[in-house]
Amino acid sequence: MKVYVRNVDKSFGAKKAVSNVDLYITPGTMHGLLGSNGAGKTTFMKTLMGIYKPDSGEVMFDEKSVYENTEMKSEVIFIQDIPFFFASATLNKMAEFYRGIYPRWSEKRFQQLTRHFKLDPNQNLNALSKGMRRQASFILAISSRPKVMLLDEPFDGLDPIIRQQVKNLLLQDIASHNMTVIASSHNLREMEDICDSVSIMHHGELLFNRDLSEIKGSHCKLQIAFNQLPDDDFFEEVGAVHKTVRGRIVTCIIKGDILDVEKKVTKYNPLMYDILPLTLEEIFTYEMGEKGYEISNIIVE
Numbered sequence: 658m659k660v661y662v663r664n665v666d667k668s669f670g671a672k673k674a675v676s677n678v679d680l681y682i683t684p685g686t687m688h689g690l691l692g693s694n695g696a697g698k699t700t701f702m703k704t705l706m707g708i709y710k711p712d713s714g715e716v717m718f719d720e721k722s723v724y725e726n727t728e729m730k731s732e733v734i735f736i737q738d739i740p741f742f743f744a745s746a747t748l749n750k751m752a753e754f755y756r757g758i759y760p761r762w763s764e765k766r767f768q769q770l771t772r773h774f775k776l777d778p779n780q781n782l783n784a785l786s787k788g789m790r791r792q793a794s795f796i797l798a799i800s801s802r803p804k805v806m807l808l809d810e811p812f813d814g815l816d817p818i819i820r821q822q823v824k825n826l827l828l829q830d831i832a833s834h835n836m837t838v839i840a841s842s843h844n845l846r847e848m849e850d851i852c853d854s855v856s857i858m859h860h861g862e863l864l865f866n867r868d869l870s871e872i873k874g875s876h877c878k879l880q881i882a883f884n885q886l887p888d889d890d891f892f893e894e895v896g897a898v899h900k901t902v903r904g905r906i907v908t909c910i911i912k913g914d915i916l917d918v919e920k921k922v923t924k925y926n927p928l929m930y931d932i933l934p935l936t937l938e939e940i941f942t943y944e945m946g947e948k949g950y951e952i953s954n955i956i957v958e
């Protein structure tokens with residue numbers, strides 16, 4: 658299911674929590690919504706889910722508006738940062754409830770996952786640890802087979818092994834059922850391995866939205882030493898978008914492929930050079946810096 662957001666605003670009194678957000682997410686992909694505390698991620702997720710009515714703009718899933726559309730409730734699932742279960746509910750009781758809402762509910766998947774995560778389906782969920790409650794909400798969500806899954810800080814409180822298993826389950830369902838996932842996080846490194854695209858939210862605005870396959874490997878870092886510093890033609894030829902010069906050593910950020918850059922660099926007979934791929938975080942730092950934002954103020958890790 659494709660997710661299409663156009664000019665969405667949402668305020669609480671004078672506080673604008675989501676401001677003029679546009680976003681398109683391709684079906685069967687995972688999008689990471691990054692931002693620091695208070696950036697507006699949860700408010701945006703709740704607006705996507707139809708829990709909040711946008712003050713203006715629209716949220717469409719496959720051309721259908723989400724807000725007050727009961728048909729949509731059986732297609733979309735939202736896992737909140739603090740999982741919600743009915744008082745004294747067990748996993749089996751919650752499964753009964755989900756089964757009634759989600760027509761593609763898979764009992765087989767539910768049984769398999771409950772066994773796999775070693776949860777007692779008859780235990781009171783509210784008496785479980787935070788991580789176990791989170792596992793329970795994943796079991797319910799994945800067994801529901803929604804077309805769109807919205808996840809608020811999905812991996813918080815999960816240990817590294819469970820974290821990886823949950824990521825694998827999500828990726829499996831994205832691949833096999835064309836599920837669309839939007840996950841919020843503070844952690845770019847965690848998202849870069851599993852997301853197809855990421856955006857950065859800051860003070861309610863979506864500053865940056867990129868397809869990761871397009872930007873991974875799109876930039877590299879060149880460190881190069883010369884007997885005599887080259888003139889501007891060199892920087893132009895290698896495609897340097899940023900440079901710092903310290904003595905005879907030059908460090909450049911280059912938009913381009915490492916092998917291509919290497920061919921160009923060797924023509925200038927440098928004393929030595931090193932070309933390294935940029936991490937996604939470095940690319941973001943650079944691109945956000947260009948827009949006048951300091952990424953360390955926006956994303957914690």
Ligand SMILES: Nc1ncnc2c1ncn2[C@@H]1O[C@H](COP(=O)(O)OP(=O)(O)OP(=O)(O)O)[C@@H](O)[C@H]1O
Nearest residue numbers: 669672673674692693694695696697698699700701
């Ligand atoms: N129900 C509400 N009433 C009033 N203000 C709210 C409400 N919900 C959120 N806000 C405000 O909107 C802004 C965005 O909050 P939101 O919870 O969406 O951020 P977030 O990015 O999810 O943060 P975090 O990473 O800390 O969960 C904050 O300034 C918050 O105080």
